[in-house]
Amino acid sequence: xxxxxxxxxxxxxxxxxxxxxxxxxxxxxxxxxxxxxxxxxxxxxxxxxxxxxxxxxxxxxxxxxxxxxxxxxxxxxxxxxxxxxxxxxxxxxxxxxxxxxxxxxxxxxxxxxxxxxxxxxxxxxxxxxxxxxxxxxxxxxxxxxxxxxxxxxxxxxxxxxxxxxxxxxxxxxxxxxxxxxxxxxxxxxxxxxxxxxxxxxxxxxxxxxxxxxxxxxxxxxxxxxxxxxxxxxxxxxxx
Amino acid sequence: xxxxxxxxxxxxxxxxxxxxxxxxxxxxxxxxxxxxxxxxxxxxxxxxxxxxxxxxxxxxxxxxxxxxxxxxxxxxxxxxxxxxxxxxxxxxxxxxxxxxxxxxxxxxxxxxxxxxxxxxxxxxxxxxxxxxxxxxxxxxxxxxxxxxxxxxxxxxxxxxxxxxxxxxxxxxxxxxxxxxxxxxxxxxxxxxxxxxxxxxxxxxxxxxxxxxxxxxxxxxxxxxxxxxxxxxxxxxxxx
Numbered sequence: 001x002x003x004x005x006x007x008x009x010x011x012x013x014x015x016x017x018x019x020x021x022x023x024x025x026x027x028x029x030x031x032x033x034x035x036x037x038x039x040x041x042x043x044x045x046x047x048x049x050x051x052x053x054x055x056x057x058x059x060x061x062x063x064x065x066x067x068x069x070x071x072x073x074x075x076x077x078x079x080x081x082x083x084x085x086x087x088x089x090x091x092x093x094x095x096x097x098x099x100x101x102x103x104x105x106x107x108x109x110x111x112x113x114x115x116x117x118x119x120x121x122x123x124x125x126x127x128x129x130x131x132x133x134x135x136x137x138x139x140x141x142x143x144x145x146x147x148x149x150x151x152x153x154x155x156x157x158x159x160x161x162x163x164x165x166x167x168x169x170x171x172x173x174x175x176x177x178x179x180x181x182x183x184x185x186x187x188x189x190x191x192x193x194x195x196x197x198x199x200x201x202x203x204x205x206x207x208x209x210x211x212x213x214x215x216x217x218x219x220x221x222x223x224x225x226x227x228x229x230x231x232x233x234x235x236x237x238x239x
Numbered sequence: 240x241x242x243x244x245x246x247x248x249x250x251x252x253x254x255x256x257x258x259x260x261x262x263x264x265x266x267x268x269x270x271x272x273x274x275x276x277x278x279x280x281x282x283x284x285x286x287x288x289x290x291x292x293x294x295x296x297x298x299x300x301x302x303x304x305x306x307x308x309x310x311x312x313x314x315x316x317x318x319x320x321x322x323x324x325x326x327x328x329x330x331x332x333x334x335x336x337x338x339x340x341x342x343x344x345x346x347x348x349x350x351x352x353x354x355x356x357x358x359x360x361x362x363x364x365x366x367x368x369x370x371x372x373x374x375x376x377x378x379x380x381x382x383x384x385x386x387x388x389x390x391x392x393x394x395x396x397x398x399x400x401x402x403x404x405x406x407x408x409x410x411x412x413x414x415x416x417x418x419x420x421x422x423x424x425x426x427x428x429x430x431x432x433x434x435x436x437x438x439x440x441x442x443x444x445x446x447x448x449x450x451x452x453x454x455x456x457x458x459x460x461x462x463x464x465x466x467x468x469x470x471x472x473x474x475x476x477x478x
Contacts, residue, residue, distance in 0.1 A: 107346075111463055118462055120453035143460070178477045214359035214476050215387065223357055224350060227469040230462070234470045237453050238417040 002047070002066050010047075010070045013082070016132045023085045025134035029077040035144030041083045048079035072136045085134055091152055091159055092123035095185055096236065101156055101201045102129040102192040103225055109133060110141020111226040112190075117145035119233045124149055125187075127156040127201075156189075160204035163187060167205050169197050170228055174210035182236050190229050241286070241305050249286075249309045252321070255371045262324045264373035268316040274383030280322045287318035311375045324373055330391055330398055331362035334424055335475065340395055340440045341368040341431040342464055348372060349380020350465040351429075356384035358472045363388055364426075366395040366440075395428075399443035402426060406444050408436050409467055413449035421475050429468050 012018040013026045024044055027036050037043060037052075046052060046059045049067055067076045098121055103109055109131050116124050131138060133151040142149075160167055168182075169189040189205060191197035197205070211223065211231050223231070251257040252265050263283055266275050276282060276291075285291060285298045288306055306315045337360055342348055348370050355363055370377060372390040381388075399406055407421075408428040428444060430436035436444070450462065450470050462470070 111466060114463065115466060118450075118452055211357075211473070213357055215356050221382070223469070224353070227350060227354060227466060230466040230469040231473040234450070234473065 002060070002062060002070065007069055010080070010082070014072060014136060016135065019085065019132070019134050024082050025085055025139065026072065026136050027081050027083060027139050028071060028073055028079070028136070029140070030079055032139070032144050033079055033081045036081065036083055036147055039147035041086060041147060044082040044084055046079060046081045048081075050078060052079070073140070088152060089150055091125060091154060092150075093163070094165065095123060096121055097123045097125055097165065097187045098229070098233070099125045099127075099156060099160070099187050099189045100130045101127050101189055101197050102195075103190065104129075104131050105193055105225075106131050106135050106137035107141050108193065108224070108226045109135075110138045110143075112229050113138070113142045113149050113151065114145045115226070115230055115233055116149045117142075119237050121233065122148070122150055124151045125156065125159055126151060126153050128153055157200050157204070160187065160189070160201065166207065168207045168209055169202065169205035170232060171197065171208045171210055172222060174208035176212050177209040177232060177235050178212065180207065180209055184236075184239075186236075188232060188236065190225055190232075193225055241299070241301060241309065246308055249319070249321070253311060253375060255374065258324065258371070258373050263321050264324055264378065265311065265375050266320050266322060266378050267310060267312055267318070267375070268379070269318055271378070271383050272318055272320045275320065275322055275386055278386035280325060280386060283321040283323050285318060285320045287320075289317060291318070312379070327391060328389055330364060330393060331389070332402070333404070334362060335360055336362045336364055336404065336426045337468070337472070338364045338366075338395060338399070338426050338428045339369045340366050340428055340436050341434075342429065343368075343370050344432055344464075345370050345374050345376035346380050347432065347463070347465045348374075349377045349382075351468050352377070352381045352388050352390065353384045354465070354469055354472055355388045356381075358476050360472065361387070361389055363390045364395065364398055365390060365392050367392055396439050396443070399426065399428070399440065405446065407446045407448055408441065408444035409471060410435065410447045410449055411461060413447035415451050416448045416471060416474050417451065419446065419448055423475075423478075427471060427475065429464055429471075432464055 013024060019025050027033055043058055047062050049062060049064055052059060070080055098116055139146060166183055166186040168186055189197055211228060252263060258264050266272055282297055286301050288303055291298060309319055337355055378385060405422055405425040407425055428436055450467060
């Protein structure tokens with residue numbers, strides 16, 4: 001049985017401010033929860049219609065109706081788990097780093113985290129205005145990849161100012177990415193959905209790159225940030 | 240002023256069956272509507288809070304409250320237009336063709352149509368179970384690209400059986416796309432979100448390709464179909 005208080009606390013985890021205060025976030029669905037349980041993340045409490053055979057104090061058995069009440073999804077999937085938000089690690093100083101300048105859409109961030117996982121990119125550095133990676137919609141879209149990609153939030157301006165890595169940025173008028181020389185250690189910056197990379201960040205970018213358009217002049221104005229990231233990461237990795 | 244009957248008819252255009260019966264579909268937002276008006280599509284009726292200076296009989300002025308009633312969006316954007324569904328054209332026999340085997344998510348199809356537009360691919364052939372391209376969510380996601388990409392629905396099995404083009408297909412265990420020889424004229428088949436390419440379609444595929452995974456073994460199981468399509472189209476086009 002769930003108390004009214006528990007239901008209220010869980011609902012408040014939709015809000016970033018409350019997640020940060022409590023140091024907790026929500027994940028849903030058996031498959032995602034299993035992946036998170038198998039990672040270094042620490043479970044706070046599991047609410048499930050079927051036992052996972054965990055320590056009794058970590059597991060609360062509920063019925064479908066209760067799950068429906070606490071779930072953030074239209075079609076809840078058997079269990080909802082609350083995990084502890086891990087401690088922030090140091091910002092990456094080497095390797096290949098993807099940086100996001102104010103990406104706002106949770107689905108886009110989720111897709112981008114999944115892409116980082118696929119391409120073996122373990123560090124994603126986000127501007128403070130980028131959507132929170134512990135937003136339930138992001139967690140849902142990452143399909144467990146959040147456990148393998150280190151996401152940091154910081155003042156991107158300062159980070160790029162301090163880094164010794166070469167800094168690439170995606171622009172509509174950049175140089176053809178298919179013919180530019182790309183590196184295995186560097187930062188790639190992707191901009192906001194509507195406005196691209198901001199002026200403040202642009203000044204740190206040493207290589208402006210672009211995905212050439214093959215259609216007619218009248219063609220689509222731009223690619224979605226998640227699909228553009230897919231193509232650019234593929235280019236950096238294919239060698 | 241909108242009549243109750245008009246509101247009811249517009250609401251029914253959410254349904255594929257009704258769209259096909261009427262030969263009509265809905266597009267929203269000034270920018271998308273403008274792009275559609277500038278294309279070969281034929282306007283049936285425009286409902287708008289601000290005149291577009293069209294023929295009086297094509298334009299119905301409404302207020303924000305009425306727009307809210309007929310809009311399919313959470314935040315309606317000044318106008319809603321009903322266009323005629325264009326006649327189906329012949330299936331493509333040459334050039335580069337993208338084929339979809341039961342892609343179900345409207346957002347994915349919209350993103351894929353936008354990608355075709357970007358990469359100058361004018362023909363998209365869809366299985367009959369693929370989500371309808373005149374679904375309002377698809378139209379929204381294409382951002383006007385629907386006017387520049389010819390989308391056909393057909394029995395994919397028969398189409399692939401009849402084509403003389405080489406047929407590529409995306410599989411988890413296909414050959415590395417970065418090192419395979421790719422062609423400028425051919426068909427690329429992408430599969431369903433959950434099940435990939437079906438057995439029926441698989442037998443027509445002469446080249447199985449795959450995007451290599453760079454992460455650890457435990458990494459994400461698969462890429463989303465729209466991001467995988469982005470990477471593969473980029474590979475075919477980059478030469």
